[in-house]
Amino acid sequence: MNGPALSLGRPGTGGAQRAQQLLLALGLLPLILLAMLLFMALVEPKFYGANNIFNVLRSTSFLAIVAAGQMLVLIVGGFDLSVGAVIALTSVVMAKTMAALAPALGDQTWLVILLGVLAGLGCGLFIGLINGLCVAFLQISPFMVTLGTLSIASGLSLLLTNGIPVYGMPDGFVKEFGRALWFGLPTTVYIALALIAVVWFIQARTTLGRYIYAIGGNLRAAVVSGVPAIQCLVLTYVLCSVLAATAGVLMTARLGSGQATMGGNVIMLQSIAAAVLAGVSLRGGVGRVELVALGAMFLSILTNAMNLLRINSKMQLVVLGIILVLAVAIEELVRRRRGVD
Numbered sequence: 001m002n003g004p005a006l007s008l009g010r011p012g013t014g015g016a017q018r019a020q021q022l023l024l025a026l027g028l029l030p031l032i033l034l035a036m037l038l039f040m041a042l043v044e045p046k047f048y049g050a051n052n053i054f055n056v057l058r059s060t061s062f063l064a065i066v067a068a069g070q071m072l073v074l075i076v077g078g079f080d081l082s083v084g085a086v087i088a089l090t091s092v093v094m095a096k097t098m099a100a101l102a103p104a105l106g107d108q109t110w111l112v113i114l115l116g117v118l119a120g121l122g123c124g125l126f127i128g129l130i131n132g133l134c135v136a137f138l139q140i141s142p143f144m145v146t147l148g149t150l151s152i153a154s155g156l157s158l159l160l161t162n163g164i165p166v167y168g169m170p171d172g173f174v175k176e177f178g179r180a181l182w183f184g185l186p187t188t189v190y191i192a193l194a195l196i197a198v199v200w201f202i203q204a205r206t207t208l209g210r211y212i213y214a215i216g217g218n219l220r221a222a223v224v225s226g227v228p229a230i231q232c233l234v235l236t237y238v239l240c241s242v243l244a245a246t247a248g249v250l251m252t253a254r255l256g257s258g259q260a261t262m263g264g265n266v267i268m269l270q271s272i273a274a275a276v277l278a279g280v281s282l283r284g285g286v287g288r289v290e291l292v293a294l295g296a297m298f299l300s301i302l303t304n305a306m307n308l309l310r311i312n313s314k315m316q317l318v319v320l321g322i323i324l325v326l327a328v329a330i331e332e333l334v335r336r337r338r339g340v341d
Contacts, residue, residue, distance in 0.1 A: 095258025
C-alpha cells in the first residue's frame with residue numbers, strides 16, 4: 001500500500017481524514033434517509049406501525065453489528081466475504097449444542113444457554129483466526145481466503161443440518177431474550193448500541209485503534225514505525241468474525257431455531273454497502289463506526305420500504321448492487337478530486 005508518512009496521533013489524519021470530512025460535510029446519507037422517511041410516510045401508512053418499526057430496529061441492529069466488523073477489516077485494507085456463512089454456522093452450532101445439552105443438564109437452563117452461546121461465538125473466533133492468519137502470515141489475498149472460509153462454513157452448516165432447521169433451544173433464550181422488549185425496545189437494539197460503543201472506543205481511544213488506521217493508511221510505514229502489524233491484522237479479522245457470530249446468536253434467538261441458510265450472501269453485501277455508504281474507504285485507512293451504523297439504518301429502512309411496496313426480492317438485489325456501485329464510484333471520484341486539488 002502506498003500513502004503518506006505514518007502518524008500515530010489522532011486516527012484518520014492527513015488526506016484520508018480530509019476525504020471523510022468531505023463526506024460528512026456533504027451530509028448526503030442523512031438527507032437521503034430523511035427524504036426516504038418522508039416519502040414512506042406519504043405512500044405507506046403501515047411503515048410507521050409499531051410492529052414495522054420494531055422490525056426495522058431489529059434488522060438495523062443485526063446489520064450494524066456485522067457492518068461494524070466489516071468496517072474494521074476494510075480499514076486495514078481487506079474485506080471479509082465469510083460473515084454471512086459465519087452467521088449460519090454460529091446459528092447451527094449454537095442450536096445443536098443447546099438441544100443436546102438441555103436433556104442432560106435438566107433445569108440448569110442458564111448453563112445450557114451459556115455453553116450454547118460460547119460454542120456459537122467460538123465458531124466465529126475460529127473462522128476469524130483462520131482468515132487473519134492466512135492474510136497476515138501467509139499474505140494470501142483476503143478475497144481468496146474469505147471466499148474459502150465462506151465455502152467451508154456454509155458446507156459445515158449444511159452437513160450438520162441437511163438443510164433442516166434445528167429446534168430444542170430453551171424457551172427462556174427465545175422468548176425472554178430473543179423476542180423480548182426492554183423498556184419498549186427489542187433486546188437486540190441495546191446489544192447493538194453497546195457493541196457500537198465498544199468499537200467506537202477502540203477506534204477513538206485506544207492504541208489498537210490508532211494501529212488499525214496506521215496499517216490501512218500505509219502498511220510499510222506502520223511496520224517501520226514499530227506497529228505490530230501482523231498481530232493487529234489477525235485481531236481485526238477475529239473481531240469481524242466474532243461480531244458476525246454475535247449477530248448470528250441474536251438472529252437465532254429471534255427466530256427460535258438454528259438455520260443453515262441464515263445470513264447468506266445478502267448480509268455480506270449489505271455489510272460492505274453500509275460501510276462504503278458511510279465513507280469507509282476500500283483502500284483502507286478511513287472509517288467511523290457511528291457513520292457505519294447510520295449506513296446500516298439506511299439500508300434496513302430501504303429494504304423494509306421495498307418490502308412494503310411489494311418490490312420483487314430479485315429486484316431488491318439489483319437495487320442493492322446499484323447502490324454499492326454508486327458508492328464506490330463516488331469514493332473514487334472524491335479521491336481523484338482530492339489528488340487533483
